[in-house]
Amino acid sequence: MADKHLILVRHAKSSWADPQLPDHDRPLNARGVRNAPVMGARVQALGIRVEGLITSSALRARTTAEHFLDTQDPPPAEFRVEPDLYHADVATWLAFMESLPDTWNSVMAFGHNPGLTELAADVWDLPVTNVPTCGVLWLTFSEPTWKKAAARQPRTALFDYPKNPSNHPEALR
Secondary structure, three states, X not given: OOOEEEEEEEOOOEOOOOOOOOHHXXXXXXXXXXXXXXXXXXXXXXXXXXXXXXXXXXXXXXXXXXHHHHHOOOOXXXXXXXXXXXXXXXXXXXXXXXXXXXXXXXXXXXXXXXXXXXXXXXXXXXXXXXXXOOOEEEEEEOOOOXXXXXXXXXXXEEEEOOOOOOOOOEEOO
């Protein structure tokens, strides 16, 4: 039985330079552009081969995902934009997990707060009070299907973020 690995990423820091720009269309700011490739490289360093990379349709999430994609070797078999992940709540995230193809054992998904933090803290009882911009949660589920994984606690959980002083993921479980 193969474990299921879910890597959840909050989009990198976005720009508020144009207050008239719709939220969905905000780009990354300079810090976000710097942080995304660094965090993508940290994910790559863990040695998990990502089979599917799926992102919210918001510009800041898509751009973050593209930076991460550039660091993945080999690249994922599929890159997909999922409009439902734009400001997804916990129920939407769990339904998303259940819908993943069971042929994929490792998926990276890009989204937003508060949904990601609520998923980590409220559903999986992880000691995370905030997933910061470009923060990454690596979760391993000892389940053969994504549907079963969505209904369980992760066996292991790692957490990393750009301002992490150790530059290495913290074990949460």
